[in-house]
Amino acid sequence: MKTAAFKIWRGDASGGAFQDFQVDVKPGYVVLDAVRKIQADEAHDMAVRWNCKAGRCGSCSAEVNGMPRLMCMTKLHDLPEDQPITVEPLKAFPIVRDLVTDVSWNYEVKKRIKPFKPRAPDHEDGTWEMHQEDVDRVMEFRKCIECFLCQDVCHVLRDHHKHEDFIGPRFFVYAAALEMHPLDEEDRRDDLRQEHGIGYCNITKCCTKVCPEGITITDNAIIPLKERVVDRAYDPLAKLVQLVRGK
């Protein structure tokens, strides 16, 4: 049987270190399989989050060989064989233990974004008419599995720790899904500029590169939001309309 070498970070908020493991691997093994095998065999208390093991729930986020990845979708087969595989926790969030970080900040951020506000129903039975092309525009954003890998890689959060002033790529995708929802009537542009710090994003597209769902975060969500925000802030005609409407 083939074996693979792993270096897994173990520790807590007070510090930690990589620990070496050897794992017998079966065909098709993903990093999460190896981590669970290590857990079952020799490190019963190794902290790791996972749920669906099929790339659909976004729980098993970690950094594999330094890259933010879902452990359940990272095949050993695709990693270099001549060096140990390193697995460590996400860097943008406080460490809880081993591979588990405290991602609760993300849940707080989401609450601050104005919720969905639909227009009045189109029909008397309370339903709306929407066409496939209307919904297709936002479907990409709604594929998000909230793994927070984009948050982890974003230098505004990871290196500059702007968690107070900046909501991160995940929540720009969320805001874009709401703003471009065919029924939504809420206006989040002022919030995006002021509260949510969209200006901090300097479109390096790191988030797009790590998205396991292949969402084109920067081009399809963040840039269009930036354009909307700018239009609102600097469009004199819009300003006038705003004044007249008192909104």
Next chain:
Amino acid sequence: MSEYSTVEHDVLVIGAGGAGLRASIEAAAQGVSVGLVCKSLLGKAHTVMAEGGVAAALGNVDGRDSWEVHFADTMRGGGYLNNWRMAELHAKEAPDRVRELEAWGALMDRTPDGRILQRNFGGHAYPRLAHVGDRTGLEMIRTLQDHGIHKGIDVHMEVTIVSLLTDGDRVVGAVGYDRERGRFRVFRAGAVVMATGGIGKAFLITSNSWEYTGDGHALAYHAGAELVDMEFVQFHPTGMVWPPSVQGILVTEGVRGEGGVLKNSEGRRFMFDDIPPLYKDQTADTPEEGWRYVTGDKEARRPPELLTRDHVARCILREVREGRGSPHGGVFLDIAWIDEKVSDGPAHIKRKLPGMYHQFKELAGIDITKEPMEVGPTTHYAMGGIRVDADTQMSSLPGLFAAGECAAGLHGANRLGGNSLSDLLVFGRRAGLHAAEFASSHGRGTVDAGQVETAVREALAPLERAGDANDGGPYYIMQSVQELMQAKAGIIREEDGLREALDGLRDIARKAAGVAVNGNRDFNPGWHTALDLKNILTVAEAVVRAARERKESRGAHSRTDYDGKDPDWGTVNLVLRKGEGGEMDLRREAVPEMRQELADIIQEQG
């Protein structure tokens, strides 16, 4: 005295999948305070894995659909052991629950005239499943989550409940620990809603994640509530079989709904070989008619691949056992073939089944637009669970409600695909509503500190005792339950195997009672797994005892020693309850007689 904090809510909801979220939203809407506890992070529950769609007789694609047809389909699929009142409420209310999701921001695929699109699924007479590609569950849980977080619900993430608290018969709260630091939390509540999902982890090959250890079933049972229909465990016919690390992961029935066909190693569409009499009139005679059906021809009848899940799973198993399986012990599921029927087949498949395309490409290195998938049965869903009142969802214990997979009744002996997502919306809402009413009229109960003390002490025991070095630790004890259940109480059952399963479970329970774990209380999955053992052993025993008692084959329950349905068993539900001495009591109970107008509907629908 142990250390713990106390939290008070009018309604405590345990589990934050679709049912728990829907219950919380409804309870909060009644103006009571709501606490929602989940074992994982919010939004990660198994609802996220639901792919094919949510069943509701909207009639958007075929105007002949109605709640009556949906009701009759559900009862037929369930071998008529369903709680008919639940099947009635479900069929009537599902359309409103689906439309309501749209008002909360869900986006579903559309018909050409801009309404919610519906697709075909096994056992449903008409295209009935509202869907979003093959990620309907994600759309639903995210919609409920994003709506729910603005409703003043207190969410307790990564908290596991270890015991319910009772005052006499009444359930008045629960004790749990937070996974992060292992601190204990007592929840004092006016009413408790159980929405913990399934028991899939009692088996080795399963589509379920680590969470599905039957917690709600076991917690309710140990508190004194009744369980029913526990012999009925659904094995979804199509799980992945290769490579080994992905064995059991779900392959949506939507593949067959879009025209995918099942073939054996000889290239034969074996599903045409065995069509149950009950479905003879509704099944296509030829592959050509089957294709017309999946492409919307209202005159055509469904292809046999879309027969009910229990039947398709058994047919697959037969092919494998008789030596006509695929290289890795499954059969072939082919969607690539539709390229001869539709223009640009690969693009069509990727649009209709993006998740499946991605899943096979990434995990198995298979391009499903070009080659067939290898699939085989996987443990998927528990039809059995906490026995509830159809209208209120209250269990046999006052103050304890249940909804979704951990509750029983709607699906009888076999669940139709798509009926679980509608189940959790319809009955999640009802449970939340009635739990809020109960809490308002009864107030909060009295928590007995002694019960808390016992629960905490029991939970800490694995960390404190010196273990047996040879028991393999908590993970291997868990795995031994799964191996035993898979081998002896799986798709095909018989008396000797079930007896051996019961003996085996007794031995494993002894080991589990002495299990020790190393490390401390900080996010320690070894400890968490040790605590899950009690639940998994409880539900495994319930499945085996009920399966042994039911001496016939019906729905998802198949016995080689009692082939076929026995009419006498067709009117009996099996009810389990914890006896005075702690043993599992089992009794037969007659299925209540159906209201005449509902019986007439079934008659009319054939």
